[in-house]
Amino acid sequence: MSDIRSIDDINARIKSGDVVVVTALEMKDIVAEKGPEKAAKEVDVVTTATFGMTTSSGAFLNFGHSDPQIKMGGGEILLNDVPAYAGLGSVDAYLGVTQLSKAHKIEYGGGHVIEDLVGGKSISLKAYGSSTQCHPTREIKGEFTINDLNQAIMVNPRSFYQRYSAATNSSDKVICTYLGELLPNFGNVAYFSTGSMSPLYNDPTYETIGIGTRIFLGGGVGYVIGEGTQHSPKAMSGSLMVKGDMKKMKQRYLRGASIKNYGTALFVGGGLPIPVLNSNIAKNCGVTDEEIKVNIYDYHIPTRVKPLVKKTNYKELKSGKVVIGEREVKSSGLSSIKIATEICEKMKEMIEKGEFFLTNPVERITLESVTKPMKLLYVKASDVMSPAVTCSPEDSLKDVAKLMLEKKQDYMVAVDKQKRLQGVLTSWDVTKSIVTGKTKVKDVMTLQNVKTSRKDEPIEVSVRKLEQYGVRGLPVVDDDGKVLGVVKMRDVTYKVKG
Amino acid sequence: MSKRILVLFPNKGYKESLLHEIMLKSGTVFNTINTEVTPTHTKIMGEIKGDEEKAGEFMRILKRRGGIVRELDVMMKFDQAKCVSCGMCVSLCPTKAILYNKDFSVKFDFNECILCMRCVENCPVNAVSYLGD
Numbered sequence: 001m002s003d004i005r006s007i008d009d010i011n012a013r014i015k016s017g018d019v020v021v022v023t024a025l026e027m028k029d030i031v032a033e034k035g036p037e038k039a040a041k042e043v044d045v046v047t048t049a050t051f052g053m054t055t056s057s058g059a060f061l062n063f064g065h066s067d068p069q070i071k072m073g074g075g076e077i078l079l080n081d082v083p084a085y086a087g088l089g090s091v092d093a094y095l096g097v098t099q100l101s102k103a104h105k106i107e108y109g110g111g112h113v114i115e116d117l118v119g120g121k122s123i124s125l126k127a128y129g130s131s132t133q134c135h136p137t138r139e140i141k142g143e144f145t146i147n148d149l150n151q152a153i154m155v156n157p158r159s160f161y162q163r164y165s166a167a168t169n170s171s172d173k174v175i176c177t178y179l180g181e182l183l184p185n186f187g188n189v190a191y192f193s194t195g196s197m198s199p200l201y202n203d204p205t206y207e208t209i210g211i212g213t214r215i216f217l218g219g220g221v222g223y224v225i226g227e228g229t230q231h232s233p234k235a236m237s238g239s240l241m242v243k244g245d246m247k248k249m250k251q252r253y254l255r256g257a258s259i260k261n262y263g264t265a266l267f268v269g270g271g272l273p274i275p276v277l278n279s280n281i282a283k284n285c286g287v288t289d290e291e292i293k294v295n296i297y298d299y300h301i302p303t304r305v306k307p308l309v310k311k312t313n314y315k316e317l318k319s320g321k322v323v324i325g326e327r328e329v330k331s332s333g334l335s336s337i338k339i340a341t342e343i344c345e346k347m348k349e350m351i352e353k354g355e356f357f358l359t360n361p362v363e364r365i366t367l368e369s370v371t372k373p374m375k376l377l378y379v380k381a382s383d384v385m386s387p388a389v390t391c392s393p394e395d396s397l398k399d400v401a402k403l404m405l406e407k408k409q410d411y412m413v414a415v416d417k418q419k420r421l422q423g424v425l426t427s428w429d430v431t432k433s434i435v436t437g438k439t440k441v442k443d444v445m446t447l448q449n450v451k452t453s454r455k456d457e458p459i460e461v462s463v464r465k466l467e468q469y470g471v472r473g474l475p476v477v478d479d480d481g482k483v484l485g486v487v488k489m490r491d492v493t494y495k496v497k498g
Numbered sequence: 499m500s501k502r503i504l505v506l507f508p509n510k511g512y513k514e515s516l517l518h519e520i521m522l523k524s525g526t527v528f529n530t531i532n533t534e535v536t537p538t539h540t541k542i543m544g545e546i547k548g549d550e551e552k553a554g555e556f557m558r559i560l561k562r563r564g565g566i567v568r569e570l571d572v573m574m575k576f577d578q579a580k581c582v583s584c585g586m587c588v589s590l591c592p593t594k595a596i597l598y599n600k601d602f603s604v605k606f607d608f609n610e611c612i613l614c615m616r617c618v619e620n621c622p623v624n625a626v627s628y629l630g631d
Binding site for chain 2: 180258265267333335336337338339
């Protein structure tokens with residue numbers, strides 16, 4: 001696609017006051033009405049933004065040297081009672097937003113210290129170091145404000161995170177998650193992101209975003225410094241690492257957060273200008289809430305892979321109601337569309353006034369990286385399962401009872417010819433058949449809601465299911481429902497006992 | 499117009515007929531939402547239906563007859579300046595007390611509130627508080 005203008009052309013227009021800037025939401029209407037070709041001709045820059053709760057954020061702080069000097073590096077640093085990472089030079093620290101205060105726990109954390117710093121409040125410093133010949137002081141106490149620091153540089157390893165899943169809860173108990181409280185029996189749906197206003201949805205191929213892209217960060221100016229952690233652009237789940245001078249930031253756009261029974265975080269306001277260099281970029285900026293798909297998962301299952309409840313999109317989520325099965329469930333976000341809209345407007349104004357110029361990235365963001373799960377040594381269901389003793393639902397109970405005695409089994413799995421799970425049969429079911437006079441397996445076996453396990457399921461999860469549902473065993477099935485084995489409490493205790 | 503209040507009667511100051519009597523006198527309707535009876539007090543949450551003047555009269559008589567009256571829109575405090583409009587409270591609210599405005603800011607109507615406290619307990623920036631009873 002040939003470009004119709006360059007970033008330098010845009011900057012020249014910013015300088016002359018002729019630049020045409022629109023917000024992400026305005027651009028959607030323009031593209032829908034006039035098409036991408038015409039939109040690209042008319043618009044120079046689109047402002048996109050997000051204001052969401054972030055956990056991978058923090059700041060590098062330099063305190064200056066004490067007299068006599070202290071080597072806090074390798075020691076311990078507390079800022080308003082919140083520990084900061086001290087494994088750096090003698091008076092440097094990195095304060096992460098999820099770090100909890102030693103005394104106040106989740107009521108106050110690193111995110112709150114950052115908000116207080118930016119708000120101009122005085123912060124207490126306590127530090128302990130090892131006494132060396134050149135740095136003899138062991139312990140210091142002090143008070144400082146952001147102006148007393150040599151540097152306060154925000155560096156967020158994961159920012160502008162593109163894709164989040166939404167959450168709900170099918171169980172009969174309230175659960176507390178990083179998306180807040182999830183009420184029982186599909187009581188609510190919680191989601192993140194501002195959807196189609198969110199920066200990376202507007203340039204999903206990173207045509208204009210790269211290392212060195214100037215952005216709006218926390219009310220000041222920041223820069224993209226590379227791909228973010230968990231950057232996975234192929235899955236439309238990109239992220240950026242960003243930095244900015246915290247001394248120029250504003251409290252309105254950086255707010256400490258406490259999430260009940262979960263921890264602390266920081267709401268970060270971030271804005272990204274997208275230069276409309278060609279009609280393809282204009283087309284991408286036309287993306288709508290309806291086009292952005294979101295999966296709603298059931299968070300009552302604590303495994304990484306959770307059951308999918310519904311495939312939806314941001315249009316439905318933002319409407320405040322999501323239809324799950326027969327019912328309408330209230331939905332609300334944890335990213336502020338209100339403040340993100342404000343940031344889009346603010347950036348637009350800054351660019352129009354000539355206070356904010358665009359930059360040419362010096363390097364592209366990778367499009368290849370893929371996020372892998374953690375590699376852990378854990379016991380899986382397949383490690384402890386025993387071979388399933390199977391029968392057919394059509395078998396006579398007498399034959400099966402004989403087989404159970406022969407094989408010393410009190411738990412049988414009924415399968416079809418393809419070895420797919422049909423039901424389970426316990427010795428209790430056989431006992432019942434004597435009373436009821438039933439003769440076939442299919443008449444007495446448990447058919448519905450058979451609890452199952454998967455072969456790579458952590459054994460802790462299988463044990464929880466065995467306890468929770470009071471069942472004797474869990475058939476281990478693959479994606480096609482084929483039975484691979486059975487996990488029984490006895491298998492687990494044998495394994496643990498060695 | 500409706501107005502939600504919480505009435506506390508210490509000890510045995512409350513009789514069933516009292517509310518009906520006051521309703522008649524003030525010309526209002528009072529719908530009880532929840533009653534809590536303990537050895538030390540009776541606590542009633544309800545909604546006064548009627549214009550402002552009559553609701554005021556209802557509360558005045560209640561106070562005269564020994565009730566401690568708290569208005570929900572005074573007891574629950576929403577600090578707009580602290581709110582970041584994240585909306586976490588919106589889907590947690592069991593009634594229509596918390597809704598989004600068109601611009602996705604959050605609005606509270608404490609006359610719809612049932613004091614479930616979910617918003618107070620969950621607000622990540624402590625923008626909602628309960629001033630106690």
